[in-house]
Amino acid sequence: MAHPHDVPTSAQLLESVRQWLERDVMPAVDARLQFHGRVAMNLLAMVEREIEIGPAQANEHDKRLKILGCADDYELAQRIKSGEMDDRLEEVKALVYASVVDKLLVANPKYLEK
Amino acid sequence: MKTNALVDALARDLSRVLGVSEISNLRRLTGGASRETWRFDADDSSFVLQRVRPGTVGGLKQEPSVLVMAARHGVPVPELVFDGSASDELTEPFMIVRAVEGETIARKIQRDDAFGLARQNFCRDAGAALAKLHSIDVQEVIGLENEDQVVRYREVLDFLQQPHPTFELVFKWLVANQPESCRRSIVHGDFRLGNLMIGPKGIEAVLDWELAHLGDPMEDLGWLCVKAWRFGGTQPVAGLGSYEDLFSAYEQHSGIKVDADIVRWWQVLGTLKWGIICISQASSHLSGVMRSHELAAIGRRVCENEYDLFQLLEGEW
Numbered sequence: 001m002a003h004p005h006d007v008p009t010s011a012q013l014l015e016s017v018r019q020w021l022e023r024d025v026m027p028a029v030d031a032r033l034q035f036h037g038r039v040a041m042n043l044l045a046m047v048e049r050e051i052e053i054g055p056a057q058a059n060e061h062d063k064r065l066k067i068l069g070c071a072d073d074y075e076l077a078q079r080i081k082s083g084e085m086d087d088r089l090e091e092v093k094a095l096v097y098a099s100v101v102d103k104l105l106v107a108n109p110k111y112l113e114k
Numbered sequence: 115m116k117t118n119a120l121v122d123a124l125a126r127d128l129s130r131v132l133g134v135s136e137i138s139n140l141r142r143l144t145g146g147a148s149r150e151t152w153r154f155d156a157d158d159s160s161f162v163l164q165r166v167r168p169g170t171v172g173g174l175k176q177e178p179s180v181l182v183m184a185a186r187h188g189v190p191v192p193e194l195v196f197d198g199s200a201s202d203e204l205t206e207p208f209m210i211v212r213a214v215e216g217e218t219i220a221r222k223i224q225r226d227d228a229f230g231l232a233r234q235n236f237c238r239d240a241g242a243a244l245a246k247l248h249s250i251d252v253q254e255v256i257g258l259e260n261e262d263q264v265v266r267y268r269e270v271l272d273f274l275q276q277p278h279p280t281f282e283l284v285f286k287w288l289v290a291n292q293p294e295s296c297r298r299s300i301v302h303g304d305f306r307l308g309n310l311m312i313g314p315k316g317i318e319a320v321l322d323w324e325l326a327h328l329g330d331p332m333e334d335l336g337w338l339c340v341k342a343w344r345f346g347g348t349q350p351v352a353g354l355g356s357y358e359d360l361f362s363a364y365e366q367h368s369g370i371k372v373d374a375d376i377v378r379w380w381q382v383l384g385t386l387k388w389g390i391i392c393i394s395q396a397s398s399h400l401s402g403v404m405r406s407h408e409l410a411a412i413g414r415r416v417c418e419n420e421y422d423l424f425q426l427l428e429g430e431w
Contacts, residue, residue: 036407036408039407039408039411040407042411043407043410043411046414072277073277073278073279074277076277076279077277077278077279077281077282078277080279080282080283080286081282081285089283089286092279092283093283093424093431096279096280096283097424099279100280100417100420100421100424101421103414103417103420104417104418104421106414107414107415107417107418108414108415108417108418111418111421112421
């Protein structure tokens with residue numbers, strides 16, 4: 001979708017902050033702050049990934065929900081809980097698994113290698 | 115009051131409580147959400163103070179009595195020096211234990227050369243400690259919570275109001291496959307690296323008894339095998355050992371045969387439970403109870419537990 005913003009893109013802005021943390025901040029702080037710094041860097045990298053692949057993932061998620069006849073994850077969770085999905089659990093599991101993989105591709109892609 | 119004045123005042127209160135002339139090296143250690151933890155020296159010994167954070171419901175609960183009972187049955191625990199669970203001398207309920215030396219940080223225990231022998235002995239020690247704990251007559255400690263864990267975490271997830279289709283699928287499996295609980299024991303409730311003081315030879319003390327409750331003893335074994343508590347290690351038990359080694363140590367000390375399927379059921383519940391706790395930690399940040407990017411980050415780790423659950427149940431559900 002078109003937007004009026006100049007470069008750097010939002011992902012590039014986040015990347016620049018993350019690299020500053022890594023290059024200048026981390027070596028200058030104590031172990032406790034380094035731990036919190038690493039958490040912060042991971043979060044920035046996560047949002048960078050979400051900006052990049054999030055829109056395509058949203059499309060895929062929409063398709064999955066349509067197959068299951070649900071508007072969103074709230075409705076899906078509710079209908080699994082109530083038993084309405086009991087006759088198609090195999091299909092539900094396969095589609096829910098695909099969305100878990102998508103979540104990990106943003107949150108922590110390395111986790112999928114284990 | 116400034117921090118220093120607060121520390122000085124606490125030191126004075128402690129010397130009065132313990133009847134000693136001087137408290138030295140009083141310093142704050144990291145604590146959990148409901149407790150503050152302090153360490154100090156007095157009379158050439160080191161002690162740990164645990165004090166309930168102001169506003170925490172339920173006080174210290176049964177923790178001091180559980181510690182005493184566990185010690186009496188040979189479970190390695192810190193020695194209780196002062197039970198302040200019903201005292202107002204430090205404003206909030208507290209207890210003082212003798213400090214146990216060692217390491218609690220999982221990464222160090224898993225990697226440092228100093229813990230090679232401790233790693234070898236881990237399953238043996240963990241199996242023995244849990245067997246002794248679970249052999250205690252449940253009548254010996256009064257007032258421990260006695261709740262169905264599936265019902266409890268169902269309520270927590272409903273309360274949090276975040277949609278997790280994976281967890282709904284797993285709840286279905288848990289309910290359909292719930293094992294007949296044949297024993298009821300005192301369960302530690304959070305037996306894992308991080309809550310165990312590890313010395314060069316193995317487990318020196320089991321810490322953090324605040325989640326102790328009555329339940330199926332296999333809950334403790336299953337929890338110890340949850341993937342999050344392997345801290346990246348490949349072995350199933352705390353990243354350090356095999357199911358077989360843990361079960362055989364437990365069987366040797368308890369005389370009770372371990373049913374691996376029941377432990378697995380508890381491992382599934384444990385993985386789900388940790389996922390729900392992750393949601394709850396992120397919501398502490400979102401609701402403003404405790405603003406922290408670390409807690410916020412935990413919200414995006416819930417999907418790791420969902421993935422673990424799919425791996426655990428693959429081909430079986």
